[in-house]
Amino acid sequence: MIEVQGLTKSYGDMLALSDVSFTVQKGEVVGFLGQNGAGKSTTMRIIAGSLGASAGIARVGGFDVAENPQKVQSILGYAPETPPLYTNMTVGDYVRFAATIKGVADVDAATKKALGRVGLDGVAHRIIDNLSKGYRQRVGLAQALVHDPKVLVLDEPTSGLDPAQRIEIKNLIQELSAGDDRTVMLSTHVLTEIEAICNRVIIIHKGRIVAQSDLASLAGGAEKKVHVELARPEGAMAALQKVPGVTHVEHDGSRLVVTGERDVREAVAAASIPFGLLSLQGQRLEDTYIQLTTGVTA
Amino acid sequence: MIGALSIARRETSALFNTPVGWIALTAFTFIGGFFFTALLIGYLGAYQDSVLNPMQADQLSVNEWLIQPLFSNLGLIALFILPAVTMRLIAEDRRQRSIELLLTSPIGSFQIALGKFLGGMGFALVMAATTLPYTWFLYATGDPDTGVVLSNYLGFILLCATIVAMGTFCSAMTENQIVAFMMAFAGGLFLWISNWVVQGMEDSPIKTSIDYLSMLKHADSMGKGLIHTQDVVYFLSFIGFFLFATSQRVEALRWR
Numbered sequence: 001m002i003e004v005q006g007l008t009k010s011y012g013d014m015l016a017l018s019d020v021s022f023t024v025q026k027g028e029v030v031g032f033l034g035q036n037g038a039g040k041s042t043t044m045r046i047i048a049g050s051l052g053a054s055a056g057i058a059r060v061g062g063f064d065v066a067e068n069p070q071k072v073q074s075i076l077g078y079a080p081e082t083p084p085l086y087t088n089m090t091v092g093d094y095v096r097f098a099a100t101i102k103g104v105a106d107v108d109a110a111t112k113k114a115l116g117r118v119g120l121d122g123v124a125h126r127i128i129d130n131l132s133k134g135y136r137q138r139v140g141l142a143q144a145l146v147h148d149p150k151v152l153v154l155d156e157p158t159s160g161l162d163p164a165q166r167i168e169i170k171n172l173i174q175e176l177s178a179g180d181d182r183t184v185m186l187s188t189h190v191l192t193e194i195e196a197i198c199n200r201v202i203i204i205h206k207g208r209i210v211a212q213s214d215l216a217s218l219a220g221g222a223e224k225k226v227h228v229e230l231a232r233p234e235g236a237m238a239a240l241q242k243v244p245g246v247t248h249v250e251h252d253g254s255r256l257v258v259t260g261e262r263d264v265r266e267a268v269a270a271a272s273i274p275f276g277l278l279s280l281q282g283q284r285l286e287d288t289y290i291q292l293t294t295g296v297t298a
Numbered sequence: 299m300i301g302a303l304s305i306a307r308r309e310t311s312a313l314f315n316t317p318v319g320w321i322a323l324t325a326f327t328f329i330g331g332f333f334f335t336a337l338l339i340g341y342l343g344a345y346q347d348s349v350l351n352p353m354q355a356d357q358l359s360v361n362e363w364l365i366q367p368l369f370s371n372l373g374l375i376a377l378f379i380l381p382a383v384t385m386r387l388i389a390e391d392r393r394q395r396s397i398e399l400l401l402t403s404p405i406g407s408f409q410i411a412l413g414k415f416l417g418g419m420g421f422a423l424v425m426a427a428t429t430l431p432y433t434w435f436l437y438a439t440g441d442p443d444t445g446v447v448l449s450n451y452l453g454f455i456l457l458c459a460t461i462v463a464m465g466t467f468c469s470a471m472t473e474n475q476i477v478a479f480m481m482a483f484a485g486g487l488f489l490w491i492s493n494w495v496v497q498g499m500e501d502s503p504i505k506t507s508i509d510y511l512s513m514l515k516h517a518d519s520m521g522k523g524l525i526h527t528q529d530v531v532y533f534l535s536f537i538g539f540f541l542f543a544t545s546q547r548v549e550a551l552r553w554r
Binding site: 048049050051069070071072074076080082085086087089097098100101102103143 | 300301304305308312315316394395396397398399400401402403404405406552553
């Protein structure tokens with residue numbers, strides 16, 4: 001649904017994006033991960049058609065954003081990090097305005113539906129200026145949703161919100177992506193959100209894509225490590241190696257580190273080796289992320 | 299087109315939702331009313347003189363003494379006031395980032411430019427409508443030449459449209475509304491008085507072209523009740539040029 005090829009963007013001398021390529025399939029919910037200034041917003045703005053690329057192609061639904069921006073924009077909803085609000089309008093008027101310029105046929109119905117979806121029914125008559133940040137963020141989402149787009153591009157939808165609001169927005173995004181064949185791409189630097197919402201993650205660092213894969217394989221890796229603490233590690237080594245699924249056992253001080261092709265805790269426990277503590281050290285998304293973006297192994 | 303019209307509607311109502319629009323309108327009606335009263339007093343004085351002097355009575359025309367100078371003065375007030383109204387049209391969107399809503403909606407840069415221009419024109423038309431009581435007064439107390447009245451209105455609206463188009467363009471050039479105001483005002487003032495510079499000059503292509511640039515000259519001939527194609531073309535070409543330039547500028551905003 002979203003197809004990006006060799007996207008490059010430079011601001012003067014600064015190279016913000018360098019040869020960025022990725023694809024997002026229809027119905028996928030993809031997390032776009034990266035540090036501040038990594039190029040997340042730049043990429044998303046190019047996809048949404050509010051910024052031109054220096055080189056490369058972005059396609060949404062088969063249309064080239066640079067050549068056919070209006071075709072793309074009629075099927076794409078974009079919520080920038082700072083919601084693009086007219087703060088002296090009421091919530092209802094604003095969303096109605098957004099619906100009109102997005103070419104919605106039944107403006108009133110679309111407005112009502114969008115307000116309902118983001119939980120703004122009760123505040124439709126309030127002036128946006130008087131709303132809390134969480135509500136404003138929702139108005140920004142309502143604007144992106146109002147023309148019922150097939151593709152949603154959300155730039156840090158939870159930034160600057162308190163934990164309760166974060167959870168609300170997170171649930172909302174889960175609702176939006178569930179069921180229908182809507183494609184969602186969202187950026188954030190909150191990893192737990194990505195783990196909760198997305199089924200795939202793309203990691204960008206200094207304008208380059210450094211990883212893109214399914215969340216499960218990126219976070220867990222194919223191998224799991226099990227730490228086994230034993231009173232007498234000497235004799236257990238051989239016994240552990242015989243446990244089904246175990247590929248490697250090594251000493252780590254007083255512990256033994258057992259590497260298996262899957263979570264082998266149960267197998268280890270069943271082997272009736274007298275262990276003190278058994279803990280799974282799965283590689284988490286955070287570790288992968290830190291490793292990829294800082295070069296330091298956690 | 300629906301996009302442009304809804305942007306226009308939003309802009310005009312935004313103007314009247316903030317003090318800016320009302321203050322500008324108040325200033326226009328106050329100063330306009332002042333001019334009208336002053337012109338009326340002058341006219342009445344001349345009328346009284348003419349009772350004693352029949353020669354003068356022949357020259358005493360409502361058109362020349364009232365309508366034409368009134369609209370000429372109103373044009374000058376518009377030159378001051380409209381830039382203050384148009385300065386926010388795009389600059390404010392850029393500053394508060396609401397421009398992103400427009401840029402990511404399927405409407406294209408020309409519709410954005412046209413919508414902003416028409417939004418400013420909505421205000422200009424309300425402003426023009428506040429002069430209707432003067433016109434009503436002239437009809438109620440005398441017998442003005444309808445052709446002259448209409449051509450004055452046409453000239454005034456075209457003049458306003460030119461200033462609004464230029465103001466919209468200036469507003470797209472910067473995030474700073476004061477800068478946008480000063481650019482539009484300076485540009486308008488230059489077009490207003492550009493023929494003053496060359497008045498003493500001998501006829502030459504330079505004089506003719508600078509003379510042609512002056513809004514005052516084109517508005518004046520309409521003030522006399524003469525609608526020449528070249529005057530209408532003059533205003534329309536300025537409006538068209540600034541609309542085009544604004545849409546190019548909006549398009550360029552996508553490339554920064």
